[in-house]
Amino acid sequence: MPATALQLALPVPLPTLFDYTPPPGHMAGPGDVGRRLRVPFGPREMVGIVTGLVPSAPDAPPLREALGFLEPCPVLTGELWDSLHWLARYLHAPLGEVLATALPATLRRGEALPDIADHGWQLTEAGYTALPSLRAGAPRQLAEWLQAQGQCPEMRLDIAQPGWRAPMRSLHKRGLVEEIDMTMWPPVPTPQIGPTLNHAQQAAADAIRAANGYAPFLLDGVTGSGKTEVYLDAIADCLARGRQALVLVPEIGLTPQMLARFEQRLGVPVHALHSGLNDNERARTWWAAANGSAQVIVGTRSAVFVPLPNAGLIVIDEEHDSSYKQFDGIRYHARDFAIVRAKTMGIPVVLGSATPSLETLQNAQAGRYSMLRLTERAGDAKPPRVRVLDVRKRPLQAGMAPEMLSAIRSAIDAGGQVLVFKNRRGYAPMLLCHDCGWSAHCPRCSTPDKPTPMTAHAGGKRLQCHHCGNRRPAPSACPDCAGLALEPQGNGTERIEELLAAQFTDVPVIRIDRGSTQRRDALQQHFDTLGSQPGILIGTQMLAKGHDLPNLTLVAVVGIDEGLYSADFRSGEKLSQLLVQVAGRAGRADKPGEVLLQTHHPDHPLLHTLINGGYHAFADEELALRDAASLPPYAHLAVLRAEAKHVDAPTRFLAEAKHLLEGVNADVQAMQLHGPLPAPMPRRAGYQRMQLVISASQRKTLHQALGTVMPTIRTLPDARKLRWSLDVDAVDLY
Numbered sequence: 001m002p003a004t005a006l007q008l009a010l011p012v013p014l015p016t017l018f019d020y021t022p023p024p025g026h027m028a029g030p031g032d033v034g035r036r037l038r039v040p041f042g043p044r045e046m047v048g049i050v051t052g053l054v055p056s057a058p059d060a061p062p063l064r065e066a067l068g069f070l071e072p073c074p075v076l077t078g079e080l081w082d083s084l085h086w087l088a089r090y091l092h093a094p095l096g097e098v099l100a101t102a103l104p105a106t107l108r109r110g111e112a113l114p115d116i117a118d119h120g121w122q123l124t125e126a127g128y129t130a131l132p133s134l135r136a137g138a139p140r141q142l143a144e145w146l147q148a149q150g151q152c153p154e155m156r157l158d159i160a161q162p163g164w165r166a167p168m169r170s171l172h173k174r175g176l177v178e179e180i181d182m183t184m185w186p187p188v189p190t191p192q193i194g195p196t197l198n199h200a201q202q203a204a205a206d207a208i209r210a211a212n213g214y215a216p217f218l219l220d221g222v223t224g225s226g227k228t229e230v231y232l233d234a235i236a237d238c239l240a241r242g243r244q245a246l247v248l249v250p251e252i253g254l255t256p257q258m259l260a261r262f263e264q265r266l267g268v269p270v271h272a273l274h275s276g277l278n279d280n281e282r283a284r285t286w287w288a289a290a291n292g293s294a295q296v297i298v299g300t301r302s303a304v305f306v307p308l309p310n311a312g313l314i315v316i317d318e319e320h321d322s323s324y325k326q327f328d329g330i331r332y333h334a335r336d337f338a339i340v341r342a343k344t345m346g347i348p349v350v351l352g353s354a355t356p357s358l359e360t361l362q363n364a365q366a367g368r369y370s371m372l373r374l375t376e377r378a379g380d381a382k383p384p385r386v387r388v389l390d391v392r393k394r395p396l397q398a399g400m401a402p403e404m405l406s407a408i409r410s411a412i413d414a415g416g417q418v419l420v421f422k423n424r425r426g427y428a429p430m431l432l433c434h435d436c437g438w439s440a441h442c443p444r445c446s447t448p449d450k451p452t453p454m455t456a457h458a459g460g461k462r463l464q465c466h467h468c469g470n471r472r473p474a475p476s477a478c479p480d481c482a483g484l485a486l487e488p489q490g491n492g493t494e495r496i497e498e499l500l501a502a503q504f505t506d507v508p509v510i511r512i513d514r515g516s517t518q519r520r521d522a523l524q525q526h527f528d529t530l531g532s533q534p535g536i537l538i539g540t541q542m543l544a545k546g547h548d549l550p551n552l553t554l555v556a557v558v559g560i561d562e563g564l565y566s567a568d569f570r571s572g573e574k575l576s577q578l579l580v581q582v583a584g585r586a587g588r589a590d591k592p593g594e595v596l597l598q599t600h601h602p603d604h605p606l607l608h609t610l611i612n613g614g615y616h617a618f619a620d621e622e623l624a625l626r627d628a629a630s631l632p633p634y635a636h637l638a639v640l641r642a643e644a645k646h647v648d649a650p651t652r653f654l655a656e657a658k659h660l661l662e663g664v665n666a667d668v669q670a671m672q673l674h675g676p677l678p679a680p681m682p683r684r685a686g687y688q689r690m691q692l693v694i695s696a697s698q699r700k701t702l703h704q705a706l707g708t709v710m711p712t713i714r715t716l717p718d719a720r721k722l723r724w725s726l727d728v729d730a731v732d733l734y
């Protein structure tokens, strides 16, 4: 009988699988597929996944021997296993890298499977005694909370007390708390009843409940229309059928409040998966899903890889959000992969948005998705009134017209809250010498033709490149003429904050952007600081989506003009989504909302269409334009990118790739190749960036061509020397 070898996918950038003889004493069998195996690879050790069994030919050179399995059972099985194979083929990516991306980091590194017994905490006797005399601070606050809870599992702490680990450690050191094993979940509070669904919500909920098997829905509901209530109804129905539900949300949307709301309403533990968790926590949730003990999983992009042995529903909130697309490594799109999984599992999938992506709208129009519309706001809330403010020739302060400032004043005086939106972080987008015209550029991202300005921060004292992260102190004198007339040009959120804080000393003025809100719970802390009192929030697109601030009555949009004339074909879509979403924060409860949109281009067709016809009018026009220009969603794109310190090698590599693609047989004539050309951002962090855009009207054509040439492209001599990537369905051509 010929011996059987194990075939393995390893996390290496090669499209091949690797054969090994089984570890000593093990007879390979079909049950090994999907198991993690440690193997020698070159001088190193690696963890791979068994993909199949192969007969080892007696006359072939001897294979290396595997070191050992990491556990007795497969970690990847069933539908997820099949879907990941599909994903590797679709992205033309090595299977080993795709499988590694799907696994939680600890499992990828070869650590043991997590212990999913539930750990919890409680006060000790000493803790109860010492509590009244503890100093005020985080540990005391946590101890008081624990006293009220009795015993509390860690997962509940993650939701209700974000940042609990440090104060818990401090209490633990003093013997005031102890860790306990909570194999049984304490009951979640009895589910709270939500608002009675309105007619449109009920119709949407009924349609989802009636679905049988794979059924994709677009829940297209204006901002504040109560899409979340429809999701909750669908999830409750899924739980009642004894099935698991996966909810994908954008990075920004996953707040402790949102999790708590889901848990209260569903009456079961809600398992979160997001970048704020450590690797062990992520692995625990992943494995709890694989065991079916996690019934509801709410997570950001990478949560699309959780195993769902007993799935009943997938929800993708804000389906248009760009954070669903992975921008490096394995460039998957979580929304699209979620739909593929739903199809394989034969379950409904709900895509929700007030501003659906054009891809999704086109799928709905073509009848591939059922369209569910919520055209009115829920409850008594009314849509906000939108006014365009023409600021040509107006005197501006920190980029804001006097009418804007007085509107903010009126809103505050009426007891409301104001959101000032400016999609530019920092103090000013540029530092300029008024004497000689010198300006600060990033030395790592600029080219002679295309200088990249550095953004001024801290009132102009620091410089930062928003493309590569390069930072340095601002010079005190002009490096060219030694003059002292260095001036920050233009306006970012910091400068707006400076002005508003000086003018509105009677209310809190809070800036929210990536600079001020590094930590996940910081955003909520900002909201808590504000409470329901009058005040001003200044923010970038972090503030545009998903937040429900009942007292927000005015949204002041300062400066969107940069976006109106961008070269990227998706810029109109992105800008429209951003504007509609940010406008949608106003007037979500009983107080009416107003949106003031300041621009130097009041007659721009995009603004005109959006304001008079709304997002759908824009989308219809834009879809017609895309169709005429053969752009996505009417064409399918892949971008081959390459970069190096010097531009020659990337150019040569892409030219060879192009040559190979041109050589593919005749039935792929319907394919267009653009490039090699410098990327719209031709240099970043010292690397020259080139790209080749491949497009085809038929998805199949594109994939046939890529399938034919990618294996050869990987073996080109330059492929090993360069940084390069293939991005199928690229979203950004940057």
Ligand SMILES: Nc1ncnc2c1ncn2[C@@H]1O[C@H](COP(=O)(O)OP(=O)(O)OP(=O)(O)O)[C@@H](O)[C@H]1O
Pocket (backbone or CB within 6 Å): 195, 196, 197, 198, 201, 221, 222, 223, 224, 225, 226, 227, 228, 229, 353, 354, 378, 379, 380, 545, 546, 547, 548, 584, 588
């Ligand atoms: N049927 C209803 N009756 C009364 N209030 C409701 C109803 N449905 C939802 N609401 C309330 O309306 C508000 C908006 O709901 P929700 O946050 O679900 O909207 P959304 O469609 O997700 O909005 P967005 O897309 O802007 O985030 C919430 O405060 C919610 O509690």
Ligand SMILES: [Zn+2]
Pocket (backbone or CB within 6 Å): 442, 443, 444, 445, 452, 465, 466, 467, 468, 469, 470, 684, 685
């Ligand atoms: Zn830079």
